[in-house]
Amino acid sequence: MSGLARAVAADVAARRRSAVEIAAESLDRIERANPDLNAFLEVSRDAALEEAKEVDRRVAAGEPLPLAGVPLAVKDNMWVAGRRVSCASRILEGFVPPGDATAVGRLRQAGAVFVGKTNLDEFAMGSSTENSAFQPTRNPWDLSRIPGGSSGGSAAAVAARLVPGALGSDTGGSIRQPGACSGVVGFKPSYGRVSRWGLVAFGSSLDQIGPLTRDVSDAARIYAVMAGADPLDSTCAARPVGDPEGALERGIEGMRIGFLAEGEVEGLDSRVAENLEACRQAFERAGARVSVVSVPRATAAIAIYYVVASAEASSNLARYDGVRYGARRSDGSVASLYVDTRTRGFGAEVKRRILLGTFALSSGYYEAYYGRAMRARRVLANDFERAFGAADVIVCPSIPAPAFRLGEKVDDPLQMYLSDIFTVPASLAGLPAISIPSGRTPEGLPLGLQIMAPRFGEETLFAAARAFEREIDFPSDPPPAARPYAT
Amino acid sequence: MASERRTVTLGIVRKVAQLSRLSLPEEELSRWTEQLGRIVSYIDQIEAIPESANGDAAEDAVSPTPVRNDEPRPGYGREALGRNAPRQFQGFGVVPRVVGAGGGE
Numbered sequence: 257m258s259g260l261a262r263a264v265a266a267d268v269a270a271r272r273r274s275a276v277e278i279a280a281e282s283l284d285r286i287e288r289a290n291p292d293l294n295a296f297l298e299v300s301r302d303a304a305l306e307e308a309k310e311v312d313r314r315v316a317a318g319e320p321l322p323l324a325g326v327p328l329a330v331k332d333n334m335w336v337a338g339r340r341v342s343c344a345s346r347i348l349e350g351f352v353p354p355g356d357a358t359a360v361g362r363l364r365q366a367g368a369v370f371v372g373k374t375n376l377d378e379f380a381m382g383s384s385t386e387n388s389a390f391q392p393t394r395n396p397w398d399l400s401r402i403p404g405g406s407s408g409g410s411a412a413a414v415a416a417r418l419v420p421g422a423l424g425s426d427t428g429g430s431i432r433q434p435g436a437c438s439g440v441v442g443f444k445p446s447y448g449r450v451s452r453w454g455l456v457a458f459g460s461s462l463d464q465i466g467p468l469t470r471d472v473s474d475a476a477r478i479y480a481v482m483a484g485a486d487p488l489d490s491t492c493a494a495r496p497v498g499d500p501e502g503a504l505e506r507g508i509e510g511m512r513i514g515f516l517a518e519g520e521v522e523g524l525d526s527r528v529a530e531n532l533e534a535c536r537q538a539f540e541r542a543g544a545r546v547s548v549v550s551v552p553r554a555t556a557a558i559a560i561y562y563v564v565a566s567a568e569a570s571s572n573l574a575r576y577d578g579v580r581y582g583a584r585r586s587d588g589s590v591a592s593l594y595v596d597t598r599t600r601g602f603g604a605e606v607k608r609r610i611l612l613g614t615f616a617l618s619s620g621y622y623e624a625y626y627g628r629a630m631r632a633r634r635v636l637a638n639d640f641e642r643a644f645g646a647a648d649v650i651v652c653p654s655i656p657a658p659a660f661r662l663g664e665k666v667d668d669p670l671q672m673y674l675s676d677i678f679t680v681p682a683s684l685a686g687l688p689a690i691s692i693p694s695g696r697t698p699e700g701l702p703l704g705l706q707i708m709a710p711r712f713g714e715e716t717l718f719a720a721a722r723a724f725e726r727e728i729d730f731p732s733d734p735p736p737a738a739r740p741y742a743t
Numbered sequence: 744m745a746s747e748r749r750t751v752t753l754g755i756v757r758k759v760a761q762l763s764r765l766s767l768p769e770e771e772l773s774r775w776t777e778q779l780g781r782i783v784s785y786i787d788q789i790e791a792i793p794e795s796a797n798g799d800a801a802e803d804a805v806s807p808t809p810v811r812n813d814e815p816r817p818g819y820g821r822e823a824l825g826r827n828a829p830r831q832f833q834g835f836g837v838v839p840r841v842v843g844a845g846g847g848e
């Protein structure tokens with residue numbers, strides 16, 4: 257198969273191939289590749305084949321399905337009815353959700369088939385997928401390197417061509433950063449575009465579900481199916497989604513592309529800087545007007561983010577106490593039940609964020625940290641609003657350096673946090689942002705360009721992303737880990 | 744209450760761990776303190792950001808939190824939710840005794 261979601265859906269809809277056949281092929285690839293990659297935490301062969309049979313029945317009945325028979329992987333912090341959700345944490349042991357996440361339910365309705373749940377940093381807290389309580393995921397381009405995180409399992413699964421698409425969640429870059437590290441497209445919608453119902457909460461004012469795919473057009477299709485108001489999530493915006501797929505071929509003649517001045521940080525990897533110049537030329541070839549714009553407070557975004565996201569995480573994760581669901585680690589007093597369950601159930605990074613968030617919210621420090629960070633977040637959002645007066649979209653590298661080696665940053669949390677330096681600003685301002693493969697280093701490691709648009713400006717974003725993708729012409733050869741079976 | 748910036752100390756980490764319902768072994772406290780101290784000093788750069796000039800400093804950066812109508816609607820039901828409880832008895836979740844068992848803090 258070509259491996260693209262649109263091609264799979266077209267084949268199944270035209271009954272050239274069956275959904276069952278395609279699901280079986282995807283499942284066989286997963287079985288072969290997963291021992292090397294550790295991309296999946298759970299593979300649901302029987303359930304997926306049953307779902308595929310149902311899709312074939314619906315197609316035969318003449319039902320139009322935009323994702324007919326498309327095998328999708330789902331990051332294991334989202335609900336798929338009847339399948340366990342672990343968040344790659346020991347604290348959620350045995351938890352089986354009572355239904356689908358809204359996004360998952362809409363994809364199911366559109367004909368998608370869910371082949372398995374992918375690995376992540378525990379509770380989506382991390383940039384390398386090394387914080388999983390179960391296994392680190394490996395990058396299909398170089399198995400000694402990280403795939404990015406926290407949606408690293410989803411990124412690796414798409415990059416290795418095990419599935420045409422996967423769902424990730426993005427709080428500070430967790431779709432875009434692994435997309436860039438693994439050489440696939442990663443799209444985070446505007447805050448409020450996709451329902452968070454059934455996405456296990458980390459930072460509620462930041463979290464968004466989005467797709468990881470092999471090209472921009474597949475991302476637009478999966479996004480279009482998932483997006484739109486949901487009565488189960490009051491932060492999900494009641495505004496029309498528009499026509500993301502229709503916007504793809506608009507072109508960017510005359511579009512104002514603003515290169516982020518703060519994107520050229522001191523110490524930027526020289527391979528990333530060289531690639532950025534190639535990206536500038538690609539936009540010019542496509543007829544865009546290129547300039548430099550400034551978002552002055554983007555440089556402080558990591559500092560703001562680690563207060564806001566950690567504060568929200570400490571509050572959201574207070575529910576894991578051994579009483580309502582998940583693991584219970586003690587039968588002593590209520591106090592020891594709480595403490596033992598949490599201490600034994602959470603890994604080091606989750607504890608670090610809970611401690612940091614609790615510190616920022618605690619009496620005596622609240623105003624100096626949380627209050628100040630919330631006001632700084634507003635100032636950053638205002639900076640973006642001003643910058644969008646001079647540019648239709650703003651671009652910068654997705655990652656400051658290509659994927660690093662497993663273990664390289666595990667003992668230095670601050671260095672790990674700085675991996676997200678380019679993705680966090682859009683998260684804080686609630687903007688839609690996409691990472692597109694933009695080239696490879698001489699060693700063959702993927703690089704990515706990030707495009708950001710004004711809030712709810714997804715159509716403009718997709719037009720720019722598709723035009724860039726066409727110009728940059730990222731090589732389509734599969735990564736080494738996929739070569740034994742990829743076509 | 745007045746708010747202040749301070750170096751992260753062992754005492755602060757102990758207190759925050761207690762508030763977080765986490766137990767940190769004494770031998771690991773200095774490592775936690777050092778790591779959190781480095782992160783907090785990095786975060787201190789937000790002090791240099793001027794407050795918003797146009798009076799909207801307190802406004803939510805993304806959008807005000809929307810509130811839905813307070814109307815009943817069907818849920819998953821007690822049985823479905825109870826299936827995930829670590830321990831149940833006759834349809835109720837079982838927790839350690841809270842009153843009169845010395846379980847408080």
